[in-house]
Structure formats: structure tokens, C-alpha cells
Amino acid sequence: MDFLYTIDKTIFYFFNRTLANPLFDWLMPWVTEESHWYIPIGLVWISLLVWGGRKGRITAVLVVLILLVTDQTVNFLIKPWVHRIRPCFVLENVRLLIRQPHSHSFPSSHAANISAMAFLFSVQYRKYWMYFAGFALLVSLSRIFVGVHYPSDVAAGILIGVFLAGTVMWSVSKFYKIFYGKRQKGNREHEKTNSPNRH
Secondary structure, eight states: OHHHHHHHHHHHHIIIIITOOHHHHHHHHHHHOGGGGHHHHHHHHHHHHHHSHHHHHHHHHHHHHHHHHHHHHIIIIIHHHHOOOOHHHHSSSOOOOSOOOOSOOSSOHHHHHHHHHHHHHHHHSGGGHHHHHHHHHHHHHHHHHTTSOOHHHHHHHHHHHHHHHHHHHHHHHHHHHHHHHHHHHHHHHHHHHTOGGGO
């Protein structure tokens, strides 16, 4: 465990200090701030409902379900259970570029949520999967650069986000097939019963 923690710290300092430069010092805090993305995300969500067709409406519903499951699982189940302290409170010479969050560190909810969304959109719109994955990776790595998460927090967040997104999508798909299948079967039986050929 000590060896793994040493690796974790080494990678953390690489992003937080070695890669430091004026461009990243401006870009990463901006990227990592959730409030900067509320309006763009809201516009995309509304566009999916209004102009996205059937696939867009399904995707919009899945966005809400997946974010709800991922955010609640990470923040109210895993973080309190693991109870890891953020690196900005533990390590020395950390470049803290945003205000200190006082929630627990493991896993990163930013990484989990954005990776869950990237997975959903990559499945629904496979043609653009590289853009979704690239954006999710940028947001996730920004948490290390600004000094509030260890690399292992981010890696775990990515894996958990993808897993939970896949689980929700699979569950919804199964429920839809069961419900829709029974409905279709009932309609066919009703049509057969009322068919003129039976009289």
C-alpha cells in the first residue's frame, strides 16, 4: 500500500507541479468549475428533447437517471465509506488553484459523472465517441491539476462512472423490452381475438 501511495503522490505532483504553466493555470480551474457548464449542458439537454427525435428523448431521460444514480452513489455511499482526505489537506507544496472542497476525496465525483455521461453519449452517438471521451478525460485530469484529487481518485471515478452508466442503460433496456414485449404480445392477442377471420 505504501508503494502504491508513493506512485499516487508522484503522479499527482507531476500534474500539479511539473506540468504547471500559465495556460494550464488558467484553463484547468475554468474547466473544472461545474457552474461554467450548466448552461451548455442545459441547452444540449433541451435540444435532445426538442430536436433529437426518439433517440434524443431516450438519451435525455437516461442523462437524468444516470447522473442521479452516479452522483448519489459516489457522494453519499462510497465517499463517506472510504473517508479519504483530499491531497490539498495532506501533502506539502500543493498548488491549490480553486477553493478547498471539504468533502471526501475518493472517488472523484467529477470524474464519475462526466465519464458516465461520456459513456452514454458514446454509445448513443458512436460517431463522436472520441470527442466525448476526450472531454471527459480533460475534466477528470483537471481535478488533479488544481490540487483536489489524487490520480487514483480520478481513475476510480472514471471506472465507477462507466460501470454505473452501463448498469443503468442495461437495466432500462431490459425493463423496456419486458414491458414493451408484454404490451406487444397483448396487442397481437387482442387483434387475433377480434380478427374477422375468426367469425
